[in-house]
Each structure stands twice: as structure tokens, then as C-alpha cells.
Amino acid sequence: MKSLRKQLHLTQQQLAALIGVSTSVICMYEKGQRNLPAKASAMITQLQLQLLQPQRLKAVPGRQMLARQQAHLLKVEKVLSLHARKAAADALRISLTLSKMQERYLLLTQKLALIQELIAAAAPATRQMSLLQNMEVDVLDALDRCGPARQLAAEYKLATLKARQQAALQMQGLVQQRSRLLNNLK
Secondary structure (H helix, E strand, O other), X not given: OHHHHHHOOOOHHHHHHXXXXXXHHHHHHHOOOOOOOHHHHHHHHHHHHHHHOHHXXXXXXXXXXXXXXXXXXXXXXXXXXXXXXXXXHHHHHHHHHHHHHHHHHHHHHHHXXXXXXXXXXXXXXXXXXXXXXXXXXXXXXXXXXXXXXHHHHHHHHHHHHHHHHHHHHHHHHHHHXXXXXXXXXX
């Protein structure tokens, strides 16, 4: 009985549920410590007959299984395609944001240099000096929002999104290969 169970790829629990006995009865029967009830024995005989007729056991369920696997692969392919498109769109958005940050950073550093030159030339404790110092603080705050640390964070996001897109596309290719293999089995 153990060899039959193994041929059917069933656990003791699964076989017990299938023939309507407890797992311990299956275990004791496989060890030769107990006999199976008549009803369970009849069910085992039916399973053995089905195992001896592979075309009956595998013909229709095999096609159904292949069709079900094909449908699952199609769903997975669609999800992977969606992930790849979303990652590409997000990467484009981050790329544009990064480009704008870099341009803004360059302009702000030039503006800061000009303000600092004007501060050096301005008379101390004047209204112009106060105005220039306030402008300097504002420019420094703006530089923090688009500075190297923020640019690196954006570059990291961009690299991650590109890797996600690439992984999704690679997996989509594998799914398509398996789908073709299943089509060949039909």
C-alpha cells in the first residue's frame, strides 16, 4: 500500500482522507500491524485499478491540468507585464525629477556664489546686507532639497526601478517559454 500511496504522490493524511480512515490506521496498515476495513480496502483496490489504466487516469485530467496551468501562466505573464510597465513609468518619472534636481542645483550654486560675492562687497549692518543674508539662507534651504544627498536617493530609486523592470521582463520571458512548452505537450 505504501508503494501505491507513493505512486499517487499522496501523504498518509491525504490517503486516509481519500478512503475514509484515520492516519494512524494507514500507518499501522503500512507497517503490517492492522487490516484495513472492507470499505477502505475496496477503495484501495479501485485506486490500484486506476493506476493500472494510465490513459483513464491521466487523459482528461491531464488536458485539464495543462489548460489550467496555461491559464495561470497567462495571468502571471499579465501581472509581470504590468509590473514592468509600472516600473518603467516610475523610472521615467524619477529620471525627469533627477534631471530637474541637477539643473536646479547648478542654478542655485551659481546664485549662491553671486549672493556671497554681493555679501562680501556690501556694507555691514545695512538693509542690503540683511536682505542678502536672508536670500543666502533661502538659497541654502533650496540647495538642501535638491543637493547631492537627495540626488543620490533619486538615483538609487531609479536604479531599483530599472532592476525591477528588468527582472519582470526576464521572468516574463521565462513564463512565455514555459507556456510554449505546455502548448507543445497538448
